[in-house]
Amino acid sequence: MNENILGLVAGRITSVSMLPQLFKVLKQKDAKDLSWLMICTLIVGLSLWVWYGFLHHEWPIILSNAFAVLVNICLLISYFVYREK
Structure with a gap:
């Protein structure tokens, strides 16, 4: 497999x-x-993976972790919007 x-x-x-x-x-x-x-x-760790991917020109690492960063940022925003008041 490639x-x-x-x-x-x-x-x-x-x-x-x-x-x-x-x-x-x-x-x-x-x-x-x-x-x-x-x-x-998790956002910090995933962001570091994205940086690592850029340093090594590894598109699978960049793309997958960048998407995961975006999902987790949305989750973090949702946390602050929907947390108990």
């Missing part, structure tokens, strides 16, 4: 892993069970 295809498939699977959580929060308008610290830590 390494880039393997990287893209693996990246796509891990990148979409937070989508069910985001959809649940948006549908229920409830984020009380989310940890903003975990989401922030």
Whole structure:
């Protein structure tokens, strides 16, 4: 199997892993069970992977982790919008 295809498939699977959580929060308008610290830590780690991908010209790493950063930023915004008041 081509390494880039393997990287893209693996990246796509891990990148979409937070989508069910985001959809649940948006549908229920409830984020009380989310940890903003975990989401922030994940965003930092994923952003570092994007940077690493740029340094090594690795498009599978860049694309999958950039998408995951966007999903987690949406989740973090949702946390602050829907958290318990």
